[in-house]
Structure formats: C-alpha cells, structure tokens
Amino acid sequence: MAVTSSPISHPTVAPCNGKICKSCGLYLNQAPIFDERRMADVFWVGLSAVRFEDGQERLPLSPLTASGALISQIEQPYTSKLRFYKTNLVKCLPLKDDRIRYPMEREMEKCFSNFEWELENLRPATVYLLGKQVATFILKKLSGDKPILPEDFTYTSVRINNISFIPVHHPSYILVYKRKMLEQYVKHVQILFPSESRGEKCKDHSASHKISSLKRKFDGSRV
Secondary structure, eight states: OEEEEOOOOOOOSOSSOHHHHHHHOGGGTSOOOOOOOOSOSEEEEEEEOOOOOTTSOOOTTOTTSHHHHHHHHHHGGGTTTOOEEEEEEEOSOOEETTEEOOOOHHHHHHHHHHHHHHHHHHOOSEEEEESHHHHHHHHHHHTOOOOOOOTTOOOOEEEETTEEEEEEOOHHHHHHHOGGGHHHHHHHHHTTSOSSOOGGGGOOTHHHHHHHHHHHHHHTOOO
C-alpha cells in the first residue's frame, strides 16, 4: 500500500560544500562518509556516521557493522538485478566527550540538503528509512506524513515525486530485540524492492565523480 504526497523540491548545489559542513561543525570529528556507487534503484538511509579507524574502508552502513552486515544479507539475492546505495541523514560523526551520540535536530537540518541532492542526482525508485528517528525527520521535511512501523513488519510506502519512501525498523533494533523474527523482517523488506532496475533510463555518469571529488576535498580539510 502506498500513500501519495506532494513533490520534493530539490537543491541544485552539490552535497557537503564547505559552507554547509563548517556551519554544522561535525566535519571536524571525521570527514563526511559517502558510498561509492553511482546511480541507484534502492537507497538505505541511516541516521549518522560511525567512527572509523585508520585503514578501515569508510562506507555508510558498512558491512563491518552488525546493521550493515544485515543490510548486505538482505541485498545479496538482488545485487545482479538492482543497484543499491547507502547513506546517512548526517554524513559526519556526532561526538560528545569523544563518545558517539545521536545527532541534534539542527545538525540533521544542516545536512538535509545533502540528502536532497542525493535523491535528485542518484534517482532511486525506493528509499528505506531506517528507524523511527530517520523516518520521522525525513517524512516531516518532505510530506508531513508520520511513519508507521508495524510490529508484524507489514511496511507501507509514502509516494513522493515518483519515489517510494518506506519507513522500516532499524536493523540494530531487529538484531537486539526481534532476532527470532529476523527471517520475517528480511522477507517483508525484500518484498518491497522495485521489480526491476531503472538501468539505462537514469544515466548520470557524473554523480559518482562529484561525490568522490568531495570526499577527497574533505579528507584534506580536517584540522
């Protein structure tokens, strides 16, 4: 079941320009983290970046984490058919007294235009909003809808500007509190994947280059 809402208004600027990142300040903790893929059929949207050690591959929802590993498991049967992209609402690492914390609403506001840029340039068909905090913030910004997270995992989508936004329980919640229902969770998430890739209909070979260039820029900007 899908609920249709109003269109998205997309920004035209590239993500994480200096003004946005420096006004938030989180880039000083760790440079913003981006996935390497270009176009995408499916987005996974987490809350914020985790801490990476030197030498570790820096990816949003990394398979080095328990949540990222579960997402990779969900994707695995479909990787030859669909293109996946992982991101976080807040691209950088929120810290307090050198410990990871939840991002504040003003930090989510500062970073939201980066997410809008990803939607416009990577053009997903389906966007999974991982957890209540992410789903509540993004749907409030885009449509005013409130997320529904049914305990039986019968998830529904909100249709905005030809994109299906689907609030789902965060993988970490499933792994900690609903592990016995893991198989059911996986099936209910997979059943809402798009039936086919948009493929050649959505060419934009410059998108990956833009993101990679921005990563290189901010890797050298930490002080």
